[in-house]
Amino acid sequence: MNMPEKLIASDTVNTTCCYCGVGCGVTAAVADNQVVAVAGNTDHPANKGRLCIKGSSLHETQSSPDRLLTPMLHGKAVSWDTALDYGASKFREIIEQHGPDAVAFYLSGQLLTEDYYVANKLMKGFIGTANIDTNSRLCMASAVVAHKRAFGSDAVPGCYEDLEQTDLLILVGSNTAYAHPVVYQRIAKAKEERPEMKIVVLDPRRTATCEIADIHLPLRPGSDAYFFNGLLSYLADTNALDREFIAAHTNGFEEALAVAQGQVPDVTAAAHLCQLDRNDVVRVYQLFAGNEKVVTVFSQGINQSSSGVDKGNALINCHLATGKIGKVGAAPFSITGQPNAMGGREVGGLANQLAAHMGYDNSDDINRVESFWQAPNMARKEGLKAVDMFRAIDEGKIKAVWIMATNPAVTMPEAGRIRDALQKCELVMVSDCIGNTDTAKLADVVLPATTWSEKHGTVTNSERCISLQKGFLNAPGQARHDWQIMCDFAAKLGFSEHFDYPHQVDIFREHAALSGLDNNHSRGFNISALADIKREDYESFTPIRWPVTTGSPKGTDRLFGNGQFYTPDGRARFIPIQARLPVHEPTAEQVILNTGRIRDQWHTMSRTGTAAKLLGHVDEPYIDIHPHDIERFGLLEGDLAVLANQGQRYFGRVKAARSQRPGEVFVPMHWNGKYAASSCADALVNAVVDPICGQPEFKHSPVRINPFKQAWNGFLVCAEDIQPHCEYWAKITLDGGYKFRLADGEFPATWSDWIKNQFPLIGDWVDVHDSHDQFYRAAGFSDGRLQVVFSAATDKVSAREMRWLEQQLGEEIDSNTRFAILAGIPGAGVEDVGAIVCSCYQVGQNTIAKAIKGGCTSVEALGAKLKCGTNCGSCIPELKALMR
Amino acid sequence: MVQQGWLVWCGERYEVAGVTGKKKKLLIVGNGMAAGRLLDELIKRDVSGFEVTVIGDERQGSYNRIMLSPVLAGETDVPAIIGKPSSWYRDRGIRFVSGVQVKAVERERKCVLTSEGNRLRYDHLILAVGSRPAKIPAENQQLNNIYSFRTLRDVDRLLNVARFHDRQSRKTDTDALVIGGGLLGLEAAYGLALKGLRVTLVHRSGWLLNRQLDKTAGGYLQRVLEEKNIRFILNDEVARFSGSHELKSAELKSGQSLSCKLCVIATGITPNKELGLAAGLKGARGVAVNPYMATSDEDISAIGECVEFKGETFGLVEPIWQQCITLAERLCNNIKLPFENTPVPTKLKVSGVNLFSAGDFITTDEHRELVYRDDKAGIYRKLLLRDNRIVGAVLFGDARDGQDYFTMLSEKKDVSKIAPFLLMGRAFYQDSDQQQDSDGAVAA
Ligand SMILES: Cc1cc2nc3c(=O)[nH]c(=O)nc-3n(C[C@H](O)[C@H](O)[C@H](O)COP(=O)(O)OP(=O)(O)OC[C@H]3O[C@@H](n4cnc5c(N)ncnc54)[C@H](O)[C@@H]3O)c2cc1C
């Protein structure tokens, strides 16, 4: 890491990190139209100077070799006009023939609020359909609906400080250590300063977050709502209710309690239903009852379920019942994964929302928005949500789709079917900064969009904090902002006068004005005080939490402190919850598949996958599985196993994990067709969705698991990016190229031809061949520089990898060192550092183990000696685990 | 000092012992590399019980025949390779009879008959008469300028021709014709090419060094030597030479005819067994010896290239050194140290050519073959394994690890664990041996 000691003011800009919903403020040093260094912005409320490894690698991940520079039409570079003319005339044609519901937009939480606003307005007001949805659907649609049901508005009651100032923090299905690293750091620090603060983790897996937990409850997957129903019953039984609050500020308590008691009457029932130790449940219930300040954080673990909305409400019920809301250190707190998922929700860029917290359930809202926009073709009903949208594409009902800044061919459930659907679709438009994502490969029109550091506009993080993601670099090639692209597109459809925005600030003002239109405290999202924001103020936007109104011009840290909610009668709503288990139950040969993220990878790797440092941490698709299951299914640790469901396969390396419950496996969701042959977790996920919000059940799919019977395995290190002709491969980005792990159930005719045919331009080869075909190794050079190393073997130990070897890629290699290249080891006793644990300083497991043996018994001691864990701190849970 | 003189009796001259006649007469016939080494070994031990005589038909004292190739190539000179000038013998009380050939061994009389008609008596006789260049079946070999490559004299004459050779003249197809693509032929061809002669080498087999290398390595070797200005004709032989006195051309079996000025025949060696076999010693390809280098006559021993041991003859010095030690131990110390014929690796003395061959070199179905190939650098390494043990090694281009493989081959080491690293050399398989267990790296 070359973190500058101090950034020089004249060359620095303040912006926000684009990697996750924490929304950290970043100060970037710029020189020659490049970001040369980044540091946490000490003035930003979300992170106060901190950054995680992803954030502090922002400058390393920028320049992708795959960057798209010109518009492409059917694979050929064309002008903007040609590309947009083609798209627009197709759209028009399809709308004329089949009506507006035959077209759709699929957006992403990557887009800025201004982009969202333009997309939403164009689609719902001018094209005339609400077929606009986003990948945030996959993330927090459940929370949106839970919030709306309970509070009358999609609003997170608290802010990040509450997580630090609470006395009891319950993390539900949220591996904060990996998913929201800076929030995790803040919690960890608070816990260190106030050890009496209790932390409880509710998660079937013993995740890294459990390192700071006082209690971990490994509950049965999907049983969260039973747990909170049980808690509600317990609170009633033990007189722990806030009767006054319930009476003054809520509706529906008695019914909700009755349903909860009918299903989970007591602690014993709760423990039984959630498959937990009764004493543990009692302890947590007692803690909840006994503490004034309780924050319950929930995210994907709860949201990505077929009953996610209910789970959210079950836990919100408990907060309402005890009045633990709207106060310092007391709130139910939904935390989002995507950088601007919240911005999309505020704009209303989802199929079942209208705009600015207005909905399709209210015809006044529809009319209001129609007249505000002067919309000629106002969509008057909800559109299709993500999963249904892609089904409609598959069925040919939707004939044109425009996908922006996301990669559904990888991330959607049944990703294999999504690919098929897109292949059939008459018009697929994609705007992205990278031209060769799995989705872009299926597109007719691919448009080059700007990306972080070029884009300019606002984002909102998980605590309602709006900040500016600043554009300060020139876009390369012909790349343009998404909102500009859409405005031009709108003009081509004949709507130019309504999409004639000179600058982002003009969009923002319109958005702010709409948020305040006839609001009168009926809608949570209100930033009307910013409707006349000056251009200068916008350009140096001070982070602020909404609502921002004339009454609260400095923003609002906490909502509902006065007991006023956004429902018509101002009262919060209890929702009676009939808890349900996941839809599909596994058969005897199946295990339950749970998907999620790992620490250093973000989404489908198209951005982070290029930074070698980030892949050092966990570099191959894997399957976390309990040792009993390893035995039960005849697997071997470290070997490959195959998960199969609906005709799709996921290959991963077997990792024994006692943190896993027997019968359940966990796989990371990041790998896709660019990074692995067949390790796309979401392809195995059943398209089962929450009936209320349409969010898919990512966390619970029964799948088969079998050992992969490999004839051979090996690795390939090369400078050029290829797709190895191999049943299994996983790509790992190195500093000077790529590494592939390989395995195949069958032998190629000869390994020598196999490798050489894949690198036809390389003529200078050296190889080692075994007539018994137990191993094969080859290295290829151009101009004496190492380009390819391939090692194959039938056993598992011969094709051993060494970091040293990877460092030789691109180096000039004399004929003597060629022996070493084939051996894969320098030969002169150079130590292998092992799997990288600390990505920031590239400290490997072997090095750390040695230091621990040598007497480093604390994280601090390790840090002093090896520097590991001293930058972003995200590896500390693993350091601790190594010391045990 | 030994007193000496001659006694003429019944018309024949006999050598007479001096006053110190009590010592046993040890007579060594042949003064080549085996004799030279044996003398060293004897002196190292105790030879005071012997009166030692050496008779050799070459003029010089024992010299290092191996170094004839570098001499021809101009990489060293003649004085540097003469290990034992006449003074060496004098200083050690060894009688040295040079330029004299032994014509017959008369076992009943325990004496040998020399080309000068003298008879020398022995108590113990040692035959170290080596071998001579093998004949080829071609016609007209008596022509001038057709040479062998065996002795200093051969090299002298070749150097002479080369010295007066007109490098500009291109009247003939080739300047020098070398017959035989074995070690000797290649070294001769290389030496002549270095002198600026255009050299063509005719070889009967399909690839060079076909007794030491496989076809691939032979091909590599050919490529390297072609770069050194040697042309090759494989799968062919000389049928006849032509010319009146001087050699003018050679006609090959294929029908091709090559005009040339000079020819070196180096197609192999024939053990000088006749001296011994004529005297009634046992043997077929050579003079047969037992593990203690004794022939069928207990007063006669034999060493070097004239010997046949368990049906095998010799062509490299390494085993001959062992023979000398065995014999010296027996004669001086009466210790019986059996000679064992262990395989010997091959090396070629051509600068810039590194090759090594030991044990099996042609792959058969019974072998597991491991091959390293680096076409660009011209490196080829092949190991042949049987039951996880090295039974053959062929290295070309980089022969550094030959000795290690050879050791493993001799020790029959189990190499199954280190097989993938073997070909890369010691630095790697030793490492891998250790790292295999302690390494925490992912096994892919
Ligand atoms: C050019 C060349 C290069 C070589 N390179 C190598 C090499 O690299 N490595 C290797 O291991 N080996 C090499 N050799 C082979 C090695 O030189 C022989 O193996 C070795 O010289 C054999 O020793 P010797 O004493 O048995 O025979 P010689 O050295 O041939 O000695 C026999 C001597 O006996 C003499 N003699 C023969 N008959 C009689 C007689 N009747 N009376 C008196 N004297 C007689 C001969 O003139 C000769 O001087 C090479 C040989 C040649 C010619």
Ligand code: SF4
């Ligand atoms: S926590 Fe999220 S927003 Fe903050 S630096 Fe890391 S990735 Fe970026």
Ligand code: SF4
């Ligand atoms: S992967 Fe995470 S951040 Fe991305 S959409 Fe899903 S839940 Fe949201």
